Amino acid sequence: MEGIKMVTIGGGSSYTPELVEGLIQRYHELPVRELWLVDIPEGAEKLNMVGALAKRMVKRAGVPVDIYLSLDREEALRDADFVTTQIRVGLLEARAKDEAIPLKYEVIGQETNGPGGLFKGLRTIPVVLDICKDMEKLCPDAWLINFSNPAGMVTEAVLHYSNITKTVGLCNVPIGMERGIAELLQVEPNRVRIDFAGLNHMVYGLEVYLDGMAVKEQVLEKLVHSRDGITMKNIVDLGWEKEFIQALNLLPCPYHRYYYQTSKMLDEEKKDFEAKGSRAQVVKELEKELFEMYRDPELDVKPPQLKERGGAYYSEAACNLINSIYNDKRDIQPVNVRNNGAIKSIPDESAVEVSCIITKDGPKPITLGDLPVAVRGLVQQIKSFERVAAEAAVTGDYQKALLAMTINPLVPSDTIAKEILDEMLEAHKEYLPLFFTKVR
Incomplete structure (x- = not known):
């Protein structure tokens, strides 16, 4: 049949209308024939609400996309062309534990960094690997586009x-x-491009271009003097020391604040936790409001309030990537792929987040040489953490999990690592069967 079959696992997510909007906007060159939204039984109510909104959106747009809702992953995956994953194993209740438990030990509690990132990976990786097994049988030629965090560790x-x-x-x-740079420079976004290199949530801008001209120094100067820095809804902007940014001479990503401003970020987290609870609790309230909107049978567009959820530009990133693969666009996009020599000091077989040329055969990493010595060690340490954590996730090995926790730079000692690990293992026991199927 003509057109594309696309499957979204975690289809009941509040983010899904972003994806649907992106597909509608690109239908003239990305002809999605079928969009299957898949979820687990616990997510059936949300799946039905999101699915109904998706159907209204494509009807309003007048595009011939058939929306299917399913709790049967195998049924959905058969003969798919693209599979996207946006799952949250343990739902927001698990995220709340990831954020709250480390704070008891004076350690950053964050969903993709430190102990929280480790445990999200331990829960998510086995499920994604099960999806991969299904894909091997049912759609071996499909592309897997993973948006589930921690995206680098999952990749x-x-x-x-x-x-x-x-x-x-x-x-x-x-x-x-x-x-953010486009806003800082007060120009249209399509005039700005950045050379990215590093890891997911640990990526640096090596150079910034405006209309093809290098402007990194001007951007860094504006960055330290701007009241509105480059950040995300879930990461407080504490500004940067001017001399530090000038010495670094790289564009940091918002998540670098956890590593370069650890004590200040911990203080902010504790204050926020006392005042509003964890970010998971804030998101729960946002989602409650969003799903009330999705329930409205008159709503047939993505509501603007979705921007508050923290997933800004999700559809643009996902749909741009799929569009460029499908149409062999050979444009440049930053994605997580096998390194293949793009960053010299990272093993070739490891996942990196790097600018790539997107072709019909997939992303081709742009060789950028090596990272500056000032950041190389931190990136290698996080890569070691990801490698050991992934091994722990697939084996259920307690000692590997402890090793991963201890080598993470946000955890101060092996003793604290063990205390946090033991408490979080017990808290997430339901979603970590590999760790509890044998006596440790």
């Missing part, structure tokens, strides 16, 4: 522990950084 696991080679990890941070 690492898929590359090492599955037979799915057509896989790309995706994040909205780089596109958000480019949009």
